Amino acid sequence: MFIDEAVIKVIAGSGGDGCLAFRREKYVQMGGPYGGNGGHGSSIKFKVDTGLHTLIDLRYMKLIKGEKGENGSGKNQNGKNANDIVIKVPQGTVVTDMDTGLIIADMKNVDDEVIVASGGRGGRGNSAFKTQSNPCPTFAENGEPGEERILKIELKLLADVGLVGLPSVGKSTFLSKVSKAKPKIANYHFTTLSPNLGVVKTIDNRSFVIADLPGLIEGASTGAGVGDKFLRHIERTKVIAHIIDMGATEGRDPYDDFKVINKELEDFNSKLIKKPMIVIANKMDMPNAEENLKNFKKKVKCDVYPISAINSDGIDKVLIKLADLVDSSDESPLYEEGEYLSHVLYKFERTKPFTIEKQDDYYIIHGEEIEKLFKMTKFSSDEAVLRFAKKLRKLGIDDELEKMGAREGDIVRILDFDFEYRK
Ligand SMILES: Nc1nc2c(ncn2[C@@H]2O[C@H](COP(=O)(O)OP(=O)(O)OP(=O)(O)O)[C@@H](O)[C@H]2O)c(=O)[nH]1
Ligand SMILES: [Mg+2]
Numbered sequence: 001m002f003i004d005e006a007v008i009k010v011i012a013g014s015g016g017d018g019c020l021a022f023r024r025e026k027y028v029q030m031g032g033p034y035g036g037n038g039g040h041g042s043s044i045k046f047k048v049d050t051g052l053h054t055l056i057d058l059r060y061m062k063l064i065k066g067e068k069g070e071n072g073s074g075k076n077q078n079g080k081n082a083n084d085i086v087i088k089v090p091q092g093t094v095v096t097d098m099d100t101g102l103i104i105a106d107m108k109n110v111d112d113e114v115i116v117a118s119g120g121r122g123g124r125g126n127s128a129f130k131t132q133s134n135p136c137p138t139f140a141e142n143g144e145p146g147e148e149r150i151l152k153i154e155l156k157l158l159a160d161v162g163l164v165g166l167p168s169v170g171k172s173t174f175l176s177k178v179s180k181a182k183p184k185i186a187n188y189h190f191t192t193l194s195p196n197l198g199v200v201k202t203i204d205n206r207s208f209v210i211a212d213l214p215g216l217i218e219g220a221s222t223g224a225g226v227g228d229k230f231l232r233h234i235e236r237t238k239v240i241a242h243i244i245d246m247g248a249t250e251g252r253d254p255y256d257d258f259k260v261i262n263k264e265l266e267d268f269n270s271k272l273i274k275k276p277m278i279v280i281a282n283k284m285d286m287p288n289a290e291e292n293l294k295n296f297k298k299k300v301k302c303d304v305y306p307i308s309a310i311n312s313d314g315i316d317k318v319l320i321k322l323a324d325l326v327d328s329s330d331e332s333p334l335y336e337e338g339e340y341l342s343h344v345l346y347k348f349e350r351t352k353p354f355t356i357e358k359q360d361d362y363y364i365i366h367g368e369e370i371e372k373l374f375k376m377t378k379f380s381s382d383e384a385v386l387r388f389a390k391k392l393r394k395l396g397i398d399d400e401l402e403k404m405g406a407r408e409g410d411i412v413r414i415l416d417f418d419f420e421y422r423k
Contacts, residue, residue: 004155004199006058007098010117013041013066015143016079018123020380022136033130038122038143039069039079046095046105047113049088051327054199054207055155058089066117066146072125079122086113090155098150116151120144123376139384142376157197159211160326162234164265165243166257167215167225168250170282172196173309174243175212178319183212190215190226195233203316206323211237218260221268231268238329239322240265240277246293246306247286254281254296276325280318281306353395356404363401363412363421370395374414398423 016038022031044066064087070079095105095116105114123141130137163171167189175181179198184191196212211233217225234240242261244254258279265272279300281293285308297304305321307314354367370392377388392398401412401421410421 004055004157006055006061006153007150008058008061008064008153009148009150010044010064011066011148012044012117012119012146013068013082014145015039015041015120015122016069016071016082017142017378018125018128018140019072019074019077020126020138020140020378021074022126031136033126033136034074034076035125035127035140036072036074036077036079037125037128038072038141040081040122041069041119041143041146042066042082043084043115043119043146044117045084045086045113045115046089046093046107047086048091048093048107048110050091050110052088052090052207053160053209053326054090054157055093055153056199056201056207058087058153061087066119069119069122069143071143072122072140076125076127078125081122082119084119089153092155094154096152096154098152104151117147117149120146123378137383138381139387140378140380142378145372145375157199157209159195159197159233159237160208160329161200161210161239161241161322162237163210163212163241163243164216164234164261166217166245166252166261167191169215169243169245169257170309171212171215171243174280174282174307174315175210177309177312178315179210181212193226195230200319200322202319202323204320204323206327208323208326210241210322216261216264218264221264228268231265231272234265234272235269238276239325240272240275241280241318241322242277243280243282244296245283246281246289246296247283248288248292249283249286254292255299258296258300276329277302278318278321278325279304282309284308284313285311354397354400356397356400358404361410362418363404363406363410365397365412365414370397371415374417 018038019035021035023034024031044064066085067082069082072079093107096103121144123143126137126140165171172183172185172192175183175196175198178200181196181198183196192214198210199207200210201207213230214226221228244257246254262273279302281304284306293306305318353369354365357364373391378384406421411418412421
């Protein structure tokens with residue numbers, strides 16, 4: 001199984017801060033709260049794009065960061081939401097949270113779209129906290145932090161293009177020049193004994209997967225040479241690239257080669273020769289190649305691309321054509337039932353809101369929820385501090401501290417903030 005893989009850190013945008021403001025108008029007696037809410041931070045989404053076939057672009061992205069929502073402002077104006085960030089991924093992509101090892105997205109459908117890190121909600125401005133018993137609150141919230149994750153992104157690769165041809169025509173050489181794959185290359189037959197896959201990127205930034213297959217010979221469809229087991233791979237590729245030794249380095253006629261291979265493909269499965277196919281005329285650096293090509297072209301109808309794989313000549317044009325054919329292929333589904341990497345999806349559950357650790361006279365409070373609450377508190381007034389303290393009590397932190405034997409004056413720490421414990 002060939003798997004393309006990328007690791008990316010994603011940080012969704014935090015919400016905009018709520019605003020703390022008061023009405024100050026000439027003839028309005030009791031000012032009153034006037035601060036608007038912050039906007040939502042950008043979430044990071046993955047969306048299937050059926051035009052993508054590999055993770056090559058994602059491999060270059062190390063960090064994807066969302067934008068912060070706009071802060072609220074006076075006159076009860078709410079901040080704007082930040083736009084979500086949408087990253088396109090190929091169909092069949094599986095996303096795992098590295099910290100927990102759990103799969104958070106399994107994107108097998110053409111229209112799948114998944115939030116992989118949620119943006120924070122906007123903090124509320126002081127207007128939002130107005131109640132009958134507290135008509136003029138003197139506190140507002142900061143925006144909620146965006147989710148942060150390190151993601152492993154995987155895609156099971158199936159070849160889009162299969163390279164076929166007689167032994168030693170240069171299939172592996174071609175693959176080695178168009179991808180990072182390093183197949184064995186040698187001037188004897190059957191150098192390649194099992195398929196090699198490579199990810200190709202065209203000069204116009206498209207990518208697809210190419211498979212270099214063991215050489216075929218006459219009778220391959222009935223078991224000659226390395227046999228027919230690799231012809232099955234070709235059944236599943238969208239496009240066939242047929243490589244021919246136009247230099248005739250082994251003394252054969254290139255057109256005979258062409259016929260031999262086509263016959264094997266047809267005998268194995270008549271659907272194979274109906275697939276989109278191009279002919280790659282390789283070894284054009286050989287002295288008699290031009291002459292051979294001229295004669296060959298007179299006899300065949302399909303597109304012929306002259307190249308010299310060894311010198312990397314003519315390769316860009318071939319790749320563009322292959323990408324066009326892959327893109328326009330309507331063959332689907334490419335995966336057979338049960339072939340995806342996984343189907344088990346996991347939803348994040350709320351973790352324990354806090355834990356308390358005692359170190360000397362310090363009580364250190366950890367926990368995603370409590371840290372979030374801390375970050376969202378603007379310690380701008382006594383009322384804000386009081387409200388935070390009330391929330392700690394509500395979460396059961398006071399009770400827990402008391403159980404652990406905390407006494408008046410002991411220091412309680414959350415993130416980088418210390419405060420005294422009071423009953
Ligand atoms: N002159 C010339 N030689 C080439 C070119 N491309 C490949 N060769 C040579 O042809 C021989 C066979 O190349 P491979 O890439 O191993 O051929 P293959 O089609 O993968 O062969 P099998 O794996 O045995 O089926 C090697 O000696 C290569 O150096 C080319 O463009 N010009
Ligand atoms: Mg080979």
